[in-house]
Amino acid sequence: MNNFVYDIPTKVFFGEGQIKQLPMLVDQFGKKVLLVYGGGSIKRSGLYDEILELLPECEIFELSGIEPNPRIESIREGGELCKLQEIDLVLAVGGGSVLDAAKSIAAAAKYEGDPWEFVLDRRLITDALPLITVLTLSATGSEMNFHAVITNFETKEKLGTGNYHTYPYASILDPTYTYSVPRNQTAAGTADIMSHTFENYFSSTQDAYLQDRLAEDILKLCIHYLPIALEEPENYEARANLMWAATTALNGMISVGKGGAWSCHPMEHILSAYYDITHAVGLAILTPRWMGYVLNDDTVDRFATYAHNVWQIPFIEDKFAMAREAIDKTYQFFADSGLPMTLPEVGIDETHLEEMSEKVAPLLTQSYVPLNAGDVLAIYQACLTPGFTL
Numbered sequence: 001m002n003n004f005v006y007d008i009p010t011k012v013f014f015g016e017g018q019i020k021q022l023p024m025l026v027d028q029f030g031k032k033v034l035l036v037y038g039g040g041s042i043k044r045s046g047l048y049d050e051i052l053e054l055l056p057e058c059e060i061f062e063l064s065g066i067e068p069n070p071r072i073e074s075i076r077e078g079g080e081l082c083k084l085q086e087i088d089l090v091l092a093v094g095g096g097s098v099l100d101a102a103k104s105i106a107a108a109a110k111y112e113g114d115p116w117e118f119v120l121d122r123r124l125i126t127d128a129l130p131l132i133t134v135l136t137l138s139a140t141g142s143e144m145n146f147h148a149v150i151t152n153f154e155t156k157e158k159l160g161t162g163n164y165h166t167y168p169y170a171s172i173l174d175p176t177y178t179y180s181v182p183r184n185q186t187a188a189g190t191a192d193i194m195s196h197t198f199e200n201y202f203s204s205t206q207d208a209y210l211q212d213r214l215a216e217d218i219l220k221l222c223i224h225y226l227p228i229a230l231e232e233p234e235n236y237e238a239r240a241n242l243m244w245a246a247t248t249a250l251n252g253m254i255s256v257g258k259g260g261a262w263s264c265h266p267m268e269h270i271l272s273a274y275y276d277i278t279h280a281v282g283l284a285i286l287t288p289r290w291m292g293y294v295l296n297d298d299t300v301d302r303f304a305t306y307a308h309n310v311w312q313i314p315f316i317e318d319k320f321a322m323a324r325e326a327i328d329k330t331y332q333f334f335a336d337s338g339l340p341m342t343l344p345e346v347g348i349d350e351t352h353l354e355e356m357s358e359k360v361a362p363l364l365t366q367s368y369v370p371l372n373a374g375d376v377l378a379i380y381q382a383c384l385t386p387g388f389t390l
């Protein structure tokens with residue numbers, strides 16, 4: 001296991017009714033609040049009204065309309081607003097896009113140059129306004145990490161930024177706020193949780209026993225609870241477990257002590273930067289094809305462990321057969337959840353595949369199985385038609 005420091009300053013308030021902690025949390029930083037939210041789901045659910053009622057003494061400024069795949073233009077606007085109005089803290093209410101935008105806005109408020117500079121180089125963030133988040137969608141883990149993924153459609157780039165300064169001070173995680181998440185977003189969110197888990201699980205570090213068993217349990221949890229959440233959107237147990245799994249999958253618990261770069265996320269981020277697709281739909285399409293592509297003599301043991309520990313596939317001598325069955329089951333699980341499983345279904349054809357492969361390949365030289373542009377292109381091409389041959 002590699003050396004690590006585990007230091008996450010975010011306070012988590014988990015469970016139904018935890019919103020009552022909000023006034024106490026806000027009070028620590030001041031009265032001028034920038035409320036950041038998305039396209040209106042929090043108004044439809046009543047959460048917006050609830051929050052305003054809880055903060056009668058605050059002066060609330062609003063930045064609404066944060067889009068999925070949040071854009072650099074929104075960050076510029078939010079940063080300027082914070083400076084102009086001398087905002088004391090940022091309050092993000094929504095899914096990962098809103099949280100990521102709010103983190104970047106909190107940093108932009110304390111940054112003199114153009115925010116895109118610190119997206120390109122996260123070390124430029126040296127301060128940020130305090131951030132409190134109220135999560136409404138289980139997926140990204142943004143509620144308990146410092147990452148913020150921001151898109152620049154002009155340059156066709158979608159990049160991660162953030163550092164210690166962009167951790168939320170506190171996050172309120174009330175599973176009942178996810179009752180209204182529609183089927184497609186519920187399934188996509190779970191695919192994202194699983195993908196974060198895979199990105200850490202498939203790593204050359206083989207002696208991080210605790211992290212790997214926890215990762216397997218997160219995967220089993222998703223496989224068990226997603227169908228329940230799809231069937232009964234107001235099932236508290238399912239929503240609560242998915243919510244905490246999302247947080248745990250990307251708050252360092254399963255990644256500390258492990259190494260290597262991620263694989264499917266860079267390949268997906270460039271798809272989103274070109275085509276503005278839903279992040280986790282791209283991941284669901286890519287993941288089984290990537291698994292099939294990187295299955296080889298060096299990786300087969302890990303895939304067989306995945307097969308056995310997550311899908312209960314009995315150990316047999318032919319580990320490749322075990323691995324193939326597990327990859328098949330992974331594909332089928334996403335397909336059964338109603339997720340699109342080909343690129344054409346989300347509006348992507350061959351046009352830019354080669355260009356995107358070239359761009360993303362430099363990010364994949366340190367991944368579980370290093371991939372060059374030709375490898376990435378082969379994986380993208382396998383995503384053009386349903387199913388695939390292993």
Ligand code: NZQ
Nearest residue numbers: 038039040041068069095096097136139142147180181279
């Ligand atoms: O905008 P509103 O109206 O709120 O609607 C949203 C949006 O349309 C809706 N929604 C959210 N909560 C809802 C709800 N609808 C009904 N009821 C609710 N309770 O869902 C739609 C998608 O929201 P979004 O925030 O985009 O989804 P998600 O949480 O999946 O975030 C995706 C973004 O996070 C980035 C992705 O790249 C993408 O930009 N990521 C962030 C990471 C991080 N910070 O650590 C890591 C991830 O790998 C990922 O890259």
Ligand code: ZN
Nearest residue numbers: 140192195196
């Ligand atoms: Zn993700």
